[in-house]
Every structure is written in C-alpha cells, then in structure tokens.
Amino acid sequence: MKENYLKISFPSLPENVSLARVIVAAFAAQLDFTLNELEEIRVATSEAVSNCVIHAYREKSGEIQMELQIEDGALSIKVIDEGCGIQDLDLAKTPAYSTDPERMGLGLVFMESFMDKMTIESQPNQGTRVLMIKKPERSKDNNGDQP
Amino acid sequence: MKENYLKISFPSLPENVSLARVIVAAFAAQLDFTLNELEEIRVATSEAVSNCVIHAYREKSGEIQMELQIEDGALSIKVIDEGCGIQDLDLAKTPAYSTDPERMGLGLVFMESFMDKMTIESQPNQGTRVLMIKKPERSKDNNGDQP
C-alpha cells in the first residue's frame, strides 16, 4: 500500500486559495478518484482554506498550514490556522449560518457533504484544525486496495 | 509589490518529483513568466528534487523541504535535504560528472543555465541546500515591477 504525505504552509492571501486547490488536486491524483470526486475535493479544500483567510485571520494576515496524507488508500487533508477560533461549533455548522452577512454560510456544509468525514477542533483565540478524509468510491469495493 | 511564499515538505519518493514540478509551476504563475521560462523552472526544479531522491537519500528515504518565495518580482526556490551531502562541489558542477554511472551529470548544469542564479551549500553527512532565483525577462526592462 502506497503511503505519502505533503506538508505545506503559506500566508493567508486570497490568491493562495486557488494554489491550495491545485496542490491538493495534484496530490489526490495518486489515488483512483473520479473527476467528480476530485472536483468535490477541490471545493472542500477551497472552503476550508477560504475560511482561514476570511474568518480566522480577519484583519491581520497569518499562516495557514495544510497536511495532506495518503494512508490505507484514503486521502486526508488537515487545514490548520492560528486565528480567532470558532465560538460555537454547532452553530457554525448550521446551514446558512455565517458571522459575515455577505457570505452564504455553506462552507462547512460543503466540506461535510463532499468528503467522507469532516471534523473540526477549535479554541477561541487559539485557532482551528479541520480534518477531512475521502476514499475513492472505486476502491471501496475491494477493501481499499488500489487497482 | 506582491510578496508571497510557500513552504513544503514531502518524502523522497520518485513520484514526488512531478508533484514538486506542479507546485512550483503553479506558484511561479503569479509572476509574468513566459511558457518557455516556466518550462525552464520545471526542469530546474525536477533536477534539484531528483538529486535529493537519488543522491542525498540514496538507500534510505528522507524528507525534502522546499521554500518558494516571491520577492522583488523574482522567484526564489530553495531545495533542502538532510542527506549525504556533496564532497567536492566544483567537481559535482562539472558537466557530465556524476557519481552514478547510469546518469548524465547534467542536473546541476541545467539548474545553472535555466535559472538566473544558482548556489549550493553542502556539508558531507549533513545535507545540501540549493538556492535558485529567476526573474521574468519581461519584467526586467521596468525594474522588476509587475505589469
């Protein structure tokens, strides 16, 4: 079973959201994802990294870390910031809830529905860690072995 | 003037050479490089990362770090390993010199000729740090300002 990882860190600039998508998609291509699954991974990544840029480091700029890993035939994506943190996680996950009136409040909803698993840990004024995991549908039949 | 950086680290697997190329090309696209210059950057990156995989961590696998930066309108690429190091730097830079009879000994030559600047620091048994810098030709006329 192939194992691999990629750790990255970059400043919380809006332009880096698309860079993060490119990197995650290139890393994910090691597994047997369909184009549709890769698209879902790109959206989930975009939401998680955008949240760091907009919410975690609202005014100031900070550093965003990502840890990508392939393990047991699954892709895991960690997105870590040291920003403002989330006060009420359940509230944050509510569809259409946003602390920013200009936004749709769908980021966490998309992350949950497009990935197999999504968990968030957050400490106010300390930061937020998002973990997302996804396994290619095509590899689920045969117990996670790659073709 | 736009400033940005991206730090990455990954294990010294041959598959990760192409991943490194994709990442560097995506990061470099922020500057006004021509397609031909981007191709040169991809080759130089490929050589530097391949050297870590083949030479630095010959038998064992180790970690490769890269630090990409945009500063004063130039792209800088650092490639860092903690591998076996280079005994004789001048000899290593000689065209067609390789410690591996199967290889062409052109990696360092390509890195030097495709980038504006290339420097190597190396300590036997400690590791090697390669720094490569390149500025888009198109931006050199107007003192490095981006259009």
Added chain:
Amino acid sequence: MDLNLERNGRVLTVQIAGELDLSTSPAFRERIEAELGQNQEIQHLILDFKETSFIDSSGLGAILGRYKSMAQRNGKVSAVNVPPHLQRLFELSGLLKVMAIYPSLEEAQN
C-alpha cells in the same frame, strides 16, 4: 477569471471564464455592479458558465449578490451552459430557486 460583458438593450450577458472564488469574486461583483449602475434599463442578467472551471461558496455568494441587485430593480438572473458539477452546487446552495437555467443563450433570451 476573465469576464466578458455584452449588453443588448435590457439584457446583460456575462461570460465567466476560469475560477470564481474568494480572490476573483470581488472583481465579478464590481464589474457587474458598475455596468448595472450605468445602465438602469437592464432587467435581465444572463450568466454564461460555458468556460467556468470552478466555483465554491464564495462564488455562489457573489452570484446570489447579483440576484439581489437584479431583484431590487424587479429584474431577473438566468444561467446558461451550466456544466454538471456546477449544476449540483447551484442545487445544494438553493440558487436554483431564484435563478432559472436554460440550455442555451438563445432560449434564455426569450
């Protein structure tokens, strides 16, 4: 992202090429709002997604914002050439409730 705006009487057609996300949606908003501001007669905004490679919730929010601008002037928003992966995002986000999708530009114009 590259935008191509074409006004024809009361109809403004906007072709969106590339990615509509956090970094590009401000330009999307500004270009369209400027055009709407200068042409009060515009009643129909047609968004053409033929060349759109990516949208996330920031982009969907920018589209919803334009719907609100059009609703304020009693106008409407339509979408044409919507690829399957965007169709699904439009559904999930509820945008389909306020934006009609047409298979072609011609059909949206009528």
Added chain:
Amino acid sequence: MDLNLERNGRVLTVQIAGELDLSTSPAFRERIEAELGQNQEIQHLILDFKETSFIDSSGLGAILGRYKSMAQRNGKVSAVNVPPHLQRLFELSGLLKVMAIYPSLEEAQN
C-alpha cells in the same frame, strides 16, 4: 507516462505520452529493452515525442541508454515530432550528436 510500441520489421517506433523523468524512466527502459530482447532484428528505434509533455536529465539519460543498446547491435535511434522545448534539451545534452531528428515519422522511416 504512457508508451505505445509498434514494431514493423527492423523498425521499432515508440510513442512517449506524458512525462519522462526519474519516476517514469525505469518503465521506459524496461519496456524497450524487453522488446529489443525479443526481436533481435530491430535495427532502428524511432522515438515519437509528439505527446511528450516533459523531459529532464533523468529522461535524457534513459534515451541515451537506449542509444547505447542500439549502438551495440549496430542500430540507430531517431527522433520525430520534437517540440521546441525538447529540441533545446537534446542540444544541451549532446543527444543530437547520436540521434537524428526528423520532422515526421515517414521521413524517419526512409
């Protein structure tokens, strides 16, 4: 990288699609050496770079290695459909001294 091998008498044509680098050159070597081993009559190896998106010094070394195999049997290597960025690498590496470039497959075959 995807390889497509086609043998026609004494000529072996290999289309190289994708990237020829450290991770793909072992497969390149093995596929071609296996074919050469099974067909001792092959005297001319034609490499088609039409679909080749990337080559670095590891890939150039793999090509040079095939030249050596062909030279051992008094055969030759030719290249066709070489895009400009590869032409330059072939020049710098000295490969042009041992490998002729032809504009088309037809011309290489004659």
